[in-house]
């Protein structure tokens with residue numbers, strides 16, 4: 565029996581600018597994506613008769629284990645693209661809220677691709693072309709490293725190493741549809757011209773990273789608040805926490821994040837919000853960023 569496993573870390577867009585639109589309707593983006601310490605767990609076991617999936621975990625309830633699940637779509641697409649043989653039983657422990665702007669499904673798909681690509685010694689160019697077919701967020705989730713994403717998400721640039729900041733995540737339990745938010749973005753004025761953000765050679769301190777981020781924003785935040793006004797309440801609750809430097813939404817929402825100079829400060833903020841969060845049924849997490857080797 566062989567058992568392989570890995571963590572599918574949550575993707576957080578520290579900023580997200582919409583810079584253009586392709587003729588097929590997809591939007592061109594400029595975004596700094598980072599990965600949080602929290603994630604789903606993906607494991608795969610062989611021998612198996614066919615590709616299959618079992619889902620556990622707090623957020624697994626509403627998800628189907630059928631071939632439409634991104635884990636199985638990823639496994640089957642890579643198998644076909646690389647003409648590989650063999651099947652695996654996958655297990656997904658779903659710890660991340662679904663349809664929440666932190667790319668959980670994309671991270672799961674990328675995790676399955678990573679595990680299988682190692683096993684099948686797949687060519688990285690095939691791996692990335694399969695990732696692109698699965699979704700705009702899947703390519704960046706392959707390496708799970710802080711990355712500047714451009715194009716529709718497939719143009720990936722290495723960024724300077726990030727300082728060891730702390731992050732607080734809050735999801736109010738409202739699922740948000742990514743296509744609907746992009747559509748509302750246009751009705752709220754759409755693309756605005758701005759100077760391209762430049763990054764320094766290195767962010768020496770947490771405050772130098774926060775200075776860069778203060779010149780940026782998430783263009784999908786206002787349209788997402790129109791769909792789910794509770795997002796504004798979450799942003800306000802985060803901003804009120806001691807030591808919070810930036811309070812912003814990730815992706816197309818509804819998960820919001822707070823940035824702090826240290827993980828300990830983010831954890832204290834989570835503590836002080838815990839009663840309010842429990843009352844309102846909000847999911848929270850706090851800790852360091854995932855720093856991939």
Ligand SMILES: C[C@](O)(CO)[C@H](O)COP(=O)(O)OP(=O)(O)OC[C@H]1O[C@@H](n2ccc(N)nc2=O)[C@H](O)[C@@H]1O
Nearest residue numbers: 589590591670699700701702716717742743746815816
């Ligand atoms: C908002 C982000 O989370 C930022 O990282 C991503 O761009 C979304 O990535 P994703 O969920 O993997 O998106 P996909 O599953 O590829 O696309 C879902 C839908 O979002 C819209 N979409 C997505 C990505 C993009 N660059 N432009 C778009 O307009 C399209 O309507 C598309 O049909």
Ligand SMILES: Nc1ncnc2c1ncn2[C@@H]1O[C@H](COP(=O)(O)OP(=O)(O)OP(=O)(O)O)[C@@H](O)[C@H]1O
Nearest residue numbers: 633634662663664665666667668669670672701815
């Ligand atoms: N393994 C999976 N985990 C989560 N969602 C999945 C999975 N497989 C398929 N899906 C479907 O994909 C949709 C998007 O889920 P996901 O959690 O990736 O959204 P998201 O966090 O908004 O992503 P993004 O930040 O990339 O927009 C859901 O509506 C869900 O039904």
